[in-house]
Amino acid sequence: MDTPIRLFPPGQGISPYLADWRKAFADLDPTRAVTVSFCFDRGKLPPVIETVCLPWPVDAADRPRVELFSAAVVNNVLCLRGARRVSILADDAALARNLAEAIRRLFILGPDDFSDMSLIFLLRLVERVFGADFTIDADRDHALALLRDHCRLDASDETPPAGPTDIRPGTVLAVNIGQHLTSQALVRCDGAGGYAVESFSRRPTRDDQGERMCLNAVLPSLRAEAKALAKQAGRPIDAVGVSLSATVVAGKVRPVPEFGLFAECGETEIHDADATLRRTFGDIFPGRPVAVVNDGEAQALFAFHYGRPEAPLAAGAARPGGVLSVRLGSCPAIHVLDASGHAGPGFHEYGWLITRYAPNPAQSRLFSTSRFHLSHYGVALAAHELGLLARYGQDIETAIPFFHDALVGDDLALRLEAAGVYGVLGAHLAMLAEEVSRQTPLGSLRLLGSRANHVDAPVFAAMAKGFAAFASGHALSVSGLPLRFIEDASSFAGLVGAAHAALRLA
Structure with missing residues (x-):
């Protein structure tokens, strides 16, 4: 049997940075490593395949780090791209099973100890979007099916990326709902990179500034203010745009119970949140389009289209x-737009991206985010x-x-x-x-x-x-x-x- 190699040589400090961990794994001698693929099932969306090299055979001292690294890979794909299931593929079926068990133990059974951002939010988001609990397994047949779909989609995707989307000029009633403050304004875009913000106002999202709330309770007052603002416009309103501090997946608000603007909402209010929000502001101008986006994406759209160097x-x-x-x-507010100015399908929960290992052992967290x-x-x-x-x-x-x-x-x-x-x-x-x-x-x-x-x-x-x-x-x-x-x-x-x-x- 081959002698196990050490991922981090004896006497060399272990870097706390995930970027260094990625490099250490990527630089492994291919003759002393195995390839493992994490296959992410995203339902109707194309699967995501993340392939890494792991040392094999693994030194006993490095085994926990291999498991931690694998869990970090799963976490970072999940919070960006979203998935309902991860199937692990490796030539050694026992290795795949052991990794699945280890990640499940780290990731699902201890969600508050994994990083400084509770994984309970991500796990509940999976349930809200996909209607099922997040699962991790070593189902080889399922992993191979996802891998085939991934390869087929890559081979058939010959459409060049779309250019930046042109927009028509117009006036929009714009509302930005944050955890603490809400802003409203009339925004005029000229369609050529120019804009003007008129009648800007800002108020506390609610009078009681406690930590927990249900957005539905303040929507009537926000609607009344938006309606009054629209009357002052002096020109037709072409559309309504709402940005808010909540997860928006594929254009639909996906509140997570117990968190953020919808922390105190009941199940019915959670289920109807997207329709309620659109109706609240859209009914002011029947027939006009209503866009609802995450606040981070809205700010990224501004940065992409209106924040270019002069x-x-x-x-x-x-x-x-x-x-x-x-x-x-x-x-x-963190978000990414591709080269054409669009956000790809996914969760876009950048706050859950792991960047460091064990920065504060006193808090018993394995990882931390930025x-x-x-x-x-x-x-x-x-x-x-x-x-x-x-x-x-x-x-x-x-x-x-x-x-x-x-x-x-x-x-x-x-x-x-x-x-x-x-x-x-x-x-x-x-x-x-x-x-x-x-x-x-x-x-x-x-x-x-x-x-x-x-x-x-x-x-x-x-x-x-x-x-x-x-x-x-x-x-x-x-x-x-x-x-x-x-x-x-x-x-x-x-x-x-x-x-x-x-x-x-x-």
Whole structure:
């Protein structure tokens, strides 16, 4: 029997970064490794096949890491592409069965211990979309059938990617519903890349700012305000666009019980959520198209269509690929559009993407995501990791203005420390982009600015340096990815993106 090889040589530290794990597995000697395919059944959607190399025979010390890595692969495909079932295919049937059992144990039986984002949400989302519980197995026949479908679809897909969708000019009643704030406005798009936001208003999504709510309870007041706004338009309304902080799959709102805007809703309200939302705003203008999109997708549409650099890029500076749009906030808005400006079918739950292994053993989490570093907590979290939060007596709320002021201030030593804080956030952007690029090749990353979160040009510059340093230092595929900054856009980007989505239907 062959001597087991070590995935991480003795005496060499084990990297906490999933990108390094991927490289370690990919660089295995093919004569000392086995190929394993994770075949994702997505119902009527084309299957997704993720193939990896695993060491074989595996050293006893590395066996848990092989299982953890396999579970991370499943997690990251599931949260982006969605699936109802994963069947594992390997030449060694016992290996496939053992992996399925290990992943099931890690992934399904301990959903709150897997990462810093509870997998209960993803598992319930699977049930809402597919009508069945998520399953992991080693059914060889099922895996081979999915693999054949995947190969057949790849071979028959000779249609070139569609270009960016042109939209007709028009005026849209746009509504953006967030966990804490809701905005409304009339948005005029000229069809040639120009837009205007008129009669902009913002209010708390509800008066009681507790953590749990049912959106249906506030829809009547939102409808009344939208109706009053429409009367002020002075021109015909061509469409209605609604963006909201909830999962939207294939154009349909898919609320998850116990979470977010629909946390306190009953089963009937959950089931009827999409129809209720469309009726609430669509009935104001019978016969007009109504688009409902996730807030992250709406902001990505804005970044793609209206956030391009004013000057053309130099020859060779741009590469084909999709756009990763990121807005830092209390709930970060993250989404990807392909090179034609469309979001492929899937869950698009970027907050659940695993990027690091065991960052905080004290919390008993196996993995962590970049969600919290790219949220309202990110500055404080990065400062804490660098030992700066306590040193300067800051907390979550005060850290944002403190380190921003330090970044643009005159104290050189403090400025460098602040740059390091934002550099950490940039590194997390790189980790996120690396995982996203495995599913959608990226051509650029666009960061939306925010006054509320003090994300401006100096912050972007510091984050871009952190991104470049991490990507280069870890030989990531996104090293050299163009980063663009869209200044002070987050207050209206979701509205303009929702308007664009609505005019696509007009």
